[in-house]
Structures are given as C-alpha cells and as structure tokens.
Amino acid sequence: MRKRWIASIFCVLCLPLLAACSPKEPPPSAKKPSVEKLQIGLIPEQNLFRQMERYEPLGEYLSRKTGTKITFKVLPRYGNIIDNFKSSNMDGAFFGSFTYVLAHAKVGVEVLARPVALDNTSTYYGMIFVRKDSRIRTARDMKGKRFAFVDKATTAGYLLPLDYFQVHGIPDYKGFLKEAYFTGTHEDAIFDVLNRKADIGAAKNTVFQRLANDDPRILKELVILTRSPDVPENALALRKDIDASVRNRLKESLLTMHLDPGGRKVLERFGALKFIETTNQDYCVVRKYAEEIHLDLATYEYMNN
Amino acid sequence: MKRKIVIGLAIYSIVFLSAGVYVIRTIRNSTASLDRLITLHQVEILREHYLLEIKRVQSDLMLKDTEYSRAFDTFVTHVMGMGGLIETCFECHHSPRGVERLNGLKRQTDRYKDALSRVLTIRANTARLAAEKDTAFRIGEELIGEVGEMIAFTTSRLEENTQKAMSEIERTKYILYVLVALGPLVSVLLGFGFISGVTRPVKVLLESTRKLKGGDLDHRIAGLKDEFGEVAASFNEMAGSLKEQMQKMQRTEQMMVVGELAAGLAHEIKNPMAGIKVAMSVLSQEAYISPVDKEVLQKVVAEITQLEVLMKSFLNFAKPQKxxxxxxxxxxxxxxxxxxxxxxxxxxxxxxxxxxxxxxxxxxxxxxxxxxxxxxxxxxxxxxxxxxxxxxxxxxxxxxxxxxxxxxxxxxxxxxxxxxxxxxxxxxxxxxxxxxxxxxxxxxxxxxxxxxxxxxxxxxxxxxxxxxxxxxxxxxxxxxxx
Structure with a gap:
C-alpha cells in the first residue's frame, strides 16, 4: 500500500514534466472533469440491488433538475469507493461517515448534503448486538465467539467494535474471537446474528430499525450491548475538481427538492424528509472517535482481509 | 305490395346484417384467439428469457473467484436485469392464481438476490464463503426449477390453446365458405320471390285488360292482394262502369230510335187525329145523333185527347226541351x-x-x-x-x-x-x-x-x-x- 502511495506521488510530481513533453495530449490521469454526466458511487449499506433500486429515482430526479446525467454505481465494499476515486472513475459518492472521513483524508472529496430521515434525524449510531438467548452480555463473554463486522471502513460496523474491544482491554480481537468476518452490509450483519450464523454483530441503528419494522423477530430476539456516538448519516460528496457550477446546481437541487412536489415524491420513496447542507465540520465527531481508537487516517488500511 | 317489399327488404337486410355481425364476431373471436396465442408466446418467451437470465446469473456465481470470473459490474447488471424481468411479468394481466404464483416467484427471486448480495459483499473464511455461495446457488437452482415448471405449464397451455385456436379458425373458415355460398343463393331466392310477386299480378292485369279489350265486360279480376288488389278493384269497377255506360249508350240509342220513331209517328198521327177529334166533336153536337151515340162520340174525343197527351209526352221525351x-x-x-x-x-x-x-x-x-x-x-x-x-x-x-x-x-x-x-x-x-x-x-x-x-x-x-x-x-x- 505504501509503495502504491509513493508511486502515486511520483506520478503527480512528474505530471508537469510529461505535460511539457507532449502538450497536445493530456496526461491519462488528469481526467477532465465531466459536466455532462456524473457517476456517483453507492456503498453497500443494504442489499446491493435494493440499494440501487432505492437510489435510481433520486438519480433520475437530479438529472432532470441539474441537466447533468447522474448515474449510480453500487460497489461491493466500502473501501472500493476510495479506490475508485483514486483511479478517477468516480465523480462522487454517498459516503458513510467513516468512509467520508477516510476519503476526505486520502483523496480530498468535499461533502455537499445528507438526508434527514423520516424520524427527523440526520445522524445514526453504531450498535453491538447479540441474541437474547446467547448469554453474551459483556466483552469477556465474547471470547471464542463469532463476530460479524460490516466493513473496515464503517463507523458502526467496525470502529464501534474496535473501540469496544479496546475499552474492555482486548487489543487484538482476532485472537480473542473464534471468527471475525465482514458481511459487507449492515443488513447481513443483523440477519447473521438473528439467524445464528454469527454470535455477535455490529451495524448502524437506522438499518436495524428499518429491518425491525418488517421483521418483529429483530427486536424480540436481539439485545443491544452498546452503541457509538451519533455520526452524520450517509452524505453526498464530490471530487474537488468537479466544476463549481455543477456542484452548486447539484447541491441546490438536493437542498430544495423537498419544496418541489416531484421532489417530495422522490424523497418519500427514498425514505427521507429532505436533504440538509453538510460540511466537513460535521465529521469532527468521527475523527475524534477514530483518534480515540488510535487510528491514523492517513495510513489506515481500510480494505477487508 | 309496398308493405311486402318493405318487409322483404327488412328481412333481406336483417339476414345480411346478421350474417355480417356473425362474420365480424367470428373473425373477432379468431383474432382474440390469435391474440391470446401471441400473448402466451410472449409469456413463454418472457419466461424463457427469465430462465436464461437466472442461468446466466448462476453461471456468474459459479465463475466467481475463478480466473473466468465476470466483472463485478457485469454481475450486478445481470442480477438487476433478472430482477427487472420478473417486474415485467406483473405488467401482463393474470388470474388471481397466476398473480399469487408470480408473487411467490418474486419472493424467491428476492431471496436469490439477497443471497447473491451476500456472496458479493461478504469477506470471511473459505468455509463461510463456500456456504454462502452454495446457499445462493441452491436458491438459484430452486428458482430455475420453479420457472421451468411455469414454462412447462405455459407450453402445455400454449399447445392446448393453439389447437383450440386452429380448430376455431378452421370452423370459421368453413362457416365463411358456407356464408359465401349461401349469400348469393339467398339473394337469388329473395329476388325470385320479389320478381314473381310483382310480375304475376301484372300478368293477371295484362290478361284481364286483353279480355276487356276483346269485349268481355263481365270479366272480373280476383285473387290479387295489396296494391295490386286495389288496382284489380279499380279495374273491376272500371269494367262495371264500362258495362253500365255501354248499356246506357245502347239504351240512349234505343231511346233515340224510339223517340225519332215516336216523333215521326206523332207528327204523322197528330194532324189526322186532330181532324178526327174535330170531326167527332162536331158530329157529337149534331141533333140527329142519339144521346147514346153522343156519349160514345164524347168518349172517342176523350180517348183522342188522352192520345194527344201521350203524343206530347213522347215528343217531350224524344226531344227534351233545354x-x-x-x-x-x-x-x-x-x-x-x-x-x-x-x-x-x-x-x-x-x-x-x-x-x-x-x-x-x-x-x-x-x-x-x-x-x-x-x-x-x-x-x-x-x-x-x-x-x-x-x-x-x-x-x-x-x-x-x-x-x-x-x-x-x-x-x-x-x-x-x-x-x-x-x-x-x-x-x-x-x-x-x-x-x-x-x-x-x-x-x-x-x-x-x-x-x-x-x-x-x-x-x-x-x-x-x-x-x-x-x-x-x-x-x-x-x-x-x-
């Protein structure tokens, strides 16, 4: 990973030289920001295909309003988004709170807006949960058990358990647990514990609540052991070099769509009341949380093993 | 006759209208059968397409993590395409049982998508990964079995409906042949009936006119009805009137002859009779005539006076005064x-x-x-x-x-x-x-x-x-x- 970083910096430094040598041909990595279309990445917060279905109406609405074709691309892992930004295939993404902090630190994306949920909240928190009948109630009870994380680039699905283990004096969870694996989605982490595929799970409360609305077993059979601080809900962030007018149109469309009847319908299907402006400052809580766990964001290895 | 013509035309129109309606209805039924067949073919094609999509996703699944593995985006596109097809099925009209079965298929598809999503996102040990992959594959196979059953069902229904539609079309063809043959026949029969209904009374009238012309004033037309019956009545009336006029003319001629004869006679008799009357009157006043003879002579004079009155009547009748x-x-x-x-x-x-x-x-x-x-x-x-x-x-x-x-x-x-x-x-x-x-x-x-x-x-x-x-x-x- 370090070698890749060095290679990247080397390439960036060499760019002016390459440009001078062949002025007529732009360097392959210096992709001209597209204003005709934007490709937005989606993290697998829930089932990949439902995630696509949830965001597609929003994409169509924003395309209509901004005059810029907006397409979504769902990714199998949270960390893939950062990789895609590095290879410049993606113009923006709906980031999870920790993913954004990582992407901001590594590739300098800028957040625009995030949704306000139907219960009028724009934040979420992480939870560690077990089955009620599992007799696991403390960190020590987790010894030799199976833990279902979500992804190394999630606050709820990884930072919270990491913090939990550190707070309870377990620096290396891998040796402590019988098995630790990454489900990739919050949904699967919840269902795995519910269906006894895992003993302990970590996921965000908003997904937990949404699933509980459809499946009463979740509240009946699972018990929450701890929770993380509130962090901003998944938000849209764009690459820094996106044209300012496109960025502003997109932001304006998002922030005013609840005032438009068509926009309200899309928001209703999306499961939100409106979008609110979000800035880098809103993520201080996540950075502070990462610091408490002693994570170096610049060097953090976010890809799952 | 007018009423008969109107009724005939009405029957003719109703027969042809009924035949037309029947032909249109038959053609419409045949078209509807063909539409049903086309729909069933579309459904079959859609289901086979769906089956192929599932098999392709199964293939993507099996190739995952091998050197022939498809790109993640391609895999996702295939799954999304498969999911979109099942939604298309709901756009068609189905019976409640069909909708229930489709709902079952959709639930099964959603299960499959959940399992595929897990396979694509999970990062775990080999055993867990294999288990997840196996679960997804198993669900996929169940789905293939389910869709295969539905295709078999559609195919059997398609065959059944095809045979039914073909026999219906065959029947329609024969009916059309019969109608094409019967149409002119009915027209000819109706035309014949109509023409004979008009020509027969005309022929009778013509023959009667000829008889009348031949002097048979006692000939009368019988057996005609409607307007021809009225014409026949007028004809009979005319014949009667003609006979009466003829008789009148004959009588007038007779009277003229009688009158002229009477006038001639009266003229010839009048003067001698006046002489006789005067002579008898004078004679009756003679003294040598006995009273008995006088009475006889006076009776003669009275008879002659009576004859004069009669002569006057003859003359008046023969030569009436204006x-x-x-x-x-x-x-x-x-x-x-x-x-x-x-x-x-x-x-x-x-x-x-x-x-x-x-x-x-x-x-x-x-x-x-x-x-x-x-x-x-x-x-x-x-x-x-x-x-x-x-x-x-x-x-x-x-x-x-x-x-x-x-x-x-x-x-x-x-x-x-x-x-x-x-x-x-x-x-x-x-x-x-x-x-x-x-x-x-x-x-x-x-x-x-x-x-x-x-x-x-x-x-x-x-x-x-x-x-x-x-x-x-x-x-x-x-x-x-x-």
Missing amino acids: PRLESVNANQVLNTTLTFHLKHHVLGSGEGGKIQVIKELGELPSIQADPTQLQQVFLNLFLNALQAMPRGGDLGVRTCLEEDGKTIRIEVSDTGNGIREDLVGKVFQPFFTTKPKGTGLGLALSRQMIEQHDGAITVANRPGGGVMITILLPVKAEGAAA
Whole structure:
C-alpha cells in the first residue's frame, strides 16, 4: 500500500514534466472533469440491488433538475469507493461517515448534503448486538465467539467494535474471537446474528430499525450491548475538481427538492424528509472517535482481509 | 305490395346484417384467439428469457473467484436485469392464481438476490464463503426449477390453446365458405320471390285488360292482394262502369230510335187525329145523333185527347226541351205545386181516404233551375205518390241543404205499398210502369229533366213501408251554365 502511495506521488510530481513533453495530449490521469454526466458511487449499506433500486429515482430526479446525467454505481465494499476515486472513475459518492472521513483524508472529496430521515434525524449510531438467548452480555463473554463486522471502513460496523474491544482491554480481537468476518452490509450483519450464523454483530441503528419494522423477530430476539456516538448519516460528496457550477446546481437541487412536489415524491420513496447542507465540520465527531481508537487516517488500511 | 317489399327488404337486410355481425364476431373471436396465442408466446418467451437470465446469473456465481470470473459490474447488471424481468411479468394481466404464483416467484427471486448480495459483499473464511455461495446457488437452482415448471405449464397451455385456436379458425373458415355460398343463393331466392310477386299480378292485369279489350265486360279480376288488389278493384269497377255506360249508350240509342220513331209517328198521327177529334166533336153536337151515340162520340174525343197527351209526352221525351235557368227557390216551387196544381187537380178529388201532406221544408239557398220543369217533376212525383195511396196516407215533403253547402236535398215519400225490390232499378226506364193506365214516361221524363240540371234522382223503399224519391240538385251561382 505504501509503495502504491509513493508511486502515486511520483506520478503527480512528474505530471508537469510529461505535460511539457507532449502538450497536445493530456496526461491519462488528469481526467477532465465531466459536466455532462456524473457517476456517483453507492456503498453497500443494504442489499446491493435494493440499494440501487432505492437510489435510481433520486438519480433520475437530479438529472432532470441539474441537466447533468447522474448515474449510480453500487460497489461491493466500502473501501472500493476510495479506490475508485483514486483511479478517477468516480465523480462522487454517498459516503458513510467513516468512509467520508477516510476519503476526505486520502483523496480530498468535499461533502455537499445528507438526508434527514423520516424520524427527523440526520445522524445514526453504531450498535453491538447479540441474541437474547446467547448469554453474551459483556466483552469477556465474547471470547471464542463469532463476530460479524460490516466493513473496515464503517463507523458502526467496525470502529464501534474496535473501540469496544479496546475499552474492555482486548487489543487484538482476532485472537480473542473464534471468527471475525465482514458481511459487507449492515443488513447481513443483523440477519447473521438473528439467524445464528454469527454470535455477535455490529451495524448502524437506522438499518436495524428499518429491518425491525418488517421483521418483529429483530427486536424480540436481539439485545443491544452498546452503541457509538451519533455520526452524520450517509452524505453526498464530490471530487474537488468537479466544476463549481455543477456542484452548486447539484447541491441546490438536493437542498430544495423537498419544496418541489416531484421532489417530495422522490424523497418519500427514498425514505427521507429532505436533504440538509453538510460540511466537513460535521465529521469532527468521527475523527475524534477514530483518534480515540488510535487510528491514523492517513495510513489506515481500510480494505477487508 | 309496398308493405311486402318493405318487409322483404327488412328481412333481406336483417339476414345480411346478421350474417355480417356473425362474420365480424367470428373473425373477432379468431383474432382474440390469435391474440391470446401471441400473448402466451410472449409469456413463454418472457419466461424463457427469465430462465436464461437466472442461468446466466448462476453461471456468474459459479465463475466467481475463478480466473473466468465476470466483472463485478457485469454481475450486478445481470442480477438487476433478472430482477427487472420478473417486474415485467406483473405488467401482463393474470388470474388471481397466476398473480399469487408470480408473487411467490418474486419472493424467491428476492431471496436469490439477497443471497447473491451476500456472496458479493461478504469477506470471511473459505468455509463461510463456500456456504454462502452454495446457499445462493441452491436458491438459484430452486428458482430455475420453479420457472421451468411455469414454462412447462405455459407450453402445455400454449399447445392446448393453439389447437383450440386452429380448430376455431378452421370452423370459421368453413362457416365463411358456407356464408359465401349461401349469400348469393339467398339473394337469388329473395329476388325470385320479389320478381314473381310483382310480375304475376301484372300478368293477371295484362290478361284481364286483353279480355276487356276483346269485349268481355263481365270479366272480373280476383285473387290479387295489396296494391295490386286495389288496382284489380279499380279495374273491376272500371269494367262495371264500362258495362253500365255501354248499356246506357245502347239504351240512349234505343231511346233515340224510339223517340225519332215516336216523333215521326206523332207528327204523322197528330194532324189526322186532330181532324178526327174535330170531326167527332162536331158530329157529337149534331141533333140527329142519339144521346147514346153522343156519349160514345164524347168518349172517342176523350180517348183522342188522352192520345194527344201521350203524343206530347213522347215528343217531350224524344226531344227534351233545354231548361231555361233562373234563380229559383225550390221550397217555393214545391209549395206552389202543392197549393195550386196538386190540390186543384188531385187532392180535391180524392177517391178514397184522406191524404195528409207533411212538410218539413228547411231553409234553402236559391238554385239555378227551370221552374216549369221542376214543377213538372214535382207534380209527377206527387201524382205517383197519391196513386200509390188509393186509400189515403201521408205525403211527405222534406228539403234541406246538404252539409257540404253545395247541394240541396228534396225528399218526396209516401206510405203506400212500395215497389218490389227487383223492380226498383227499373222505375226510371222509359215505358216501364206498374200502373194499368200509366205511360211509363213520368219518372223517365223526371230523371231526364233532373239530369239536365246536373242533379240526380233515386228511389228506395222506406223501412216502414212506402217509397221515398230523393232529388239532389247543385247550388250554382247565377249565370253558371247548366
């Protein structure tokens, strides 16, 4: 990973030289920001295909309003988004709170807006949960058990358990647990514990609540052991070099769509009341949380093993 | 005939309309069957397409994590395409059972997608990964089995519907052949019926006309109906009228001959008879003639006077005088005749019972008529009535203006024995009389004079006994020609 970083910096430094040598041909990595279309990445917060279905109406609405074709691309892992930004295939993404902090630190994306949920909240928190009948109630009870994380680039699905283990004096969870694996989605982490595929799970409360609305077993059979601080809900962030007018149109469309009847319908299907402006400052809580766990964001290895 | 033509055309139209409706309905049913077949084919194609999509996703799944593994985006696109197809199925119309089955299929597809999503996102040890992959594969195979069953079901239904539709089309074809053959036949039959319905009565009429032309005035048409029946009735009426006119002409010719003969005879007899009469009168006044002979001579003179009256009647009938028209009130003429002439000549010398005159004279307008001729007619009628009541009775005289205001009616009735029914039609014929001393010219002259006034005279027996003579005379403006 370090070698890749060095290679990247080397390439960036060499760019002016390459440009001078062949002025007529732009360097392959210096992709001209597209204003005709934007490709937005989606993290697998829930089932990949439902995630696509949830965001597609929003994409169509924003395309209509901004005059810029907006397409979504769902990714199998949270960390893939950062990789895609590095290879410049993606113009923006709906980031999870920790993913954004990582992407901001590594590739300098800028957040625009995030949704306000139907219960009028724009934040979420992480939870560690077990089955009620599992007799696991403390960190020590987790010894030799199976833990279902979500992804190394999630606050709820990884930072919270990491913090939990550190707070309870377990620096290396891998040796402590019988098995630790990454489900990739919050949904699967919840269902795995519910269906006894895992003993302990970590996921965000908003997904937990949404699933509980459809499946009463979740509240009946699972018990929450701890929770993380509130962090901003998944938000849209764009690459820094996106044209300012496109960025502003997109932001304006998002922030005013609840005032438009068509926009309200899309928001209703999306499961939100409106979008609110979000800035880098809103993520201080996540950075502070990462610091408490002693994570170096610049060097953090976010890809799952 | 008009009604028959209308009914015939209506039947013809209904038959053709029914045939047209039947043909359209049959074609529509066949088209609907074909539509159903096309829909079933589409459903079959859609389901086979869906099956292929599932198999492709299964293939993607099996190739995952191998050197032939498809790109993640391609995998996702294939799964999304598969999911989109099941949504397409709901756009078609299905029975509640079909919808239930589709819902089951959708739930199964969602399960499959959940399992695939897990396979694509999970990062775990090899055993867990293999288990997840196996779960997804198993669900996929179940889905393939389910869709395969549905395809088999659709295929069997398709075969069944195809056979049904083909047999229906075959049946439709035969029906159309039959209709194509029957249509002209029905037209020919209806046309034949229509033409014969028109030509047969025309032929009968033509034959009857020829017979009439050949002099068969007694020929009458029978058996025709409707408008042709009316034409036949008119024809028969015309034939009757023609016969009557012919008879009248013959009679007129006879009368002319008789009249000329009578006039000639009268002219030839009149002068000698006048000489005889004068001679007999002079002779009867001679002194040497005995009273007995005188009486005989006076009877001869009276008979000669009677013969002169008869000669005068002959002459009047043979050469009728043209009426001298003037404005006349018929009531006044009637009153005058009753008051002076009749009373003076007849009533006063009644032989038997008493004659009672009953007058009902309505208000009449003046008419253009010859008062002398009218008086003569009325006198004739009164005399006949009195002679019909030798033992007394009622002489009725009634006048009125007809409702149309253009004709006056004069009725003279008696309470005598009436006329035998078989003789009623002959009383106006000249020389016909039922009286021993009658000349048979009174009523004939009366009719002649009335007809010269453009009027009409009829006779009929009264229900209570006796005869009623009715005269109708037109009310004409002064100066109008008779």
